[in-house]
Amino acid sequence: MDHKEMLTSLRSAFQVEAADLLNEVDSSLLQLEANPDGEIIHRVFRAIHTLKGSGAMVGLERLSRFAHRVEEVFEAARDGELRVTPELTDLALRACDLLRVFLADADSTPDLESGTEQQLVTALKAFVKPETQAAPAVQAAGPAVAALGVRSAADCSGFHVCRSPASVFLARRVSATNASSTDLHPAGAGNSKRPFARP
Amino acid sequence: MKTILAVDDSATMRQMVAFTLQGAGYEVLAAVDGVDALKQIAGRHVDMIITDLNMPNMNGIELIRQARSLAPYKFVPILLLTTESAPEKKQEGKAAGATGWIVKPFNTAQLLATVQKVMR
Numbered sequence: 001m002d003h004k005e006m007l008t009s010l011r012s013a014f015q016v017e018a019a020d021l022l023n024e025v026d027s028s029l030l031q032l033e034a035n036p037d038g039e040i041i042h043r044v045f046r047a048i049h050t051l052k053g054s055g056a057m058v059g060l061e062r063l064s065r066f067a068h069r070v071e072e073v074f075e076a077a078r079d080g081e082l083r084v085t086p087e088l089t090d091l092a093l094r095a096c097d098l099l100r101v102f103l104a105d106a107d108s109t110p111d112l113e114s115g116t117e118q119q120l121v122t123a124l125k126a127f128v129k130p131e132t133q134a135a136p137a138v139q140a141a142g143p144a145v146a147a148l149g150v151r152s153a154a155d156c157s158g159f160h161v162c163r164s165p166a167s168v169f170l171a172r173r174v175s176a177t178n179a180s181s182t183d184l185h186p187a188g189a190g191n192s193k194r195p196f197a198r199p
Numbered sequence: 200m201k202t203i204l205a206v207d208d209s210a211t212m213r214q215m216v217a218f219t220l221q222g223a224g225y226e227v228l229a230a231v232d233g234v235d236a237l238k239q240i241a242g243r244h245v246d247m248i249i250t251d252l253n254m255p256n257m258n259g260i261e262l263i264r265q266a267r268s269l270a271p272y273k274f275v276p277i278l279l280l281t282t283e284s285a286p287e288k289k290q291e292g293k294a295a296g297a298t299g300w301i302v303k304p305f306n307t308a309q310l311l312a313t314v315q316k317v318m319r
Contacts, residue, residue: 058211
């Protein structure tokens with residue numbers, strides 16, 4: 001199987017998986033309206049997180065980037081930083097509809113539904129922002145992660161390399177259960193062997 | 200033939216890892232979460248584990264911790280595949296006993312190169 005065949009095959013696998021995940025998110029959101037349960041919030045977060053990660057792997061950049069915005073909100077909800085309100089579940093249901101549009105658009109058309117996207121992103125950010133103002137570190141981490149996503153999405157089609165080798169750490173030796181930083185190569189010991197280096 | 204266990208709740212990711220590594224001559228087993236992975240390695244030997252971080256039932260960090268507590272898996276290479284690039288998450292992975300970390304999205308060549316580097 002060559003590169004192109006593999007991508008085609010993975011994309012169809014993702015279509016099936018993503019459709020299932022979006023249905024799962026929809027029904028979880030409806031459950032959340034009646035019962036804001038932590039486990040259900042976690043389930044929504046995980047499903048959106050998978051959409052983001054696997055979507056990026058198959059080159060669906062707009063889907064992945066937008067999923068990240070939704071993920072941020074449910075991450076905050078999962079961590080107890082914001083309450084799941086009917087307004088939020090409503091917004092998230094609309095976000096799911098947009099994710100379905102992006103899923104159907106294998107070419108990642110830049111202008112597709114950009115007005116709707118803008119509107120939803122603004123609304124999603126408004127949910128997270130009041131909570132993160134008190135924590136500048138969290139606020140700073142958000143855009144950095146998003147920027148990575150954008151970079152990889154913009155620079156990539158399919159499986160092209162988007163990450164520096166520094167994003168891969170390799171331990172010289174992992175001493176089982178009590179691995180400590182001393183078991184790893186010191187930073188700068190080798191290009192691809194920098195432990196836990198920032199990408 | 201070396202055997203690699205790919206652990207991910209995303210079918211797309213499991214397929215991607217399997218395609219890539221089978222093409223390079225590895226035998227690839229798949230597990231859907233940490234619990235499934237522990238079940239699979241209990242019955243047989245694998246030469247490497249590649250795991251996602253965020254999964255239902257048992258996440259990648261807990262899987263690594265539990266695998267490292269099993270004698271046959273003390274030194275087996277374990278790679279984390281994840282979208283998380285936060286330093287504290289990497290520290291957590293390192294502390295649990297992960298051998299390496301690859302941030303998604305990555306390409307097949309990168310995955311293969313890393314696997315070949317850590318496979319003994």
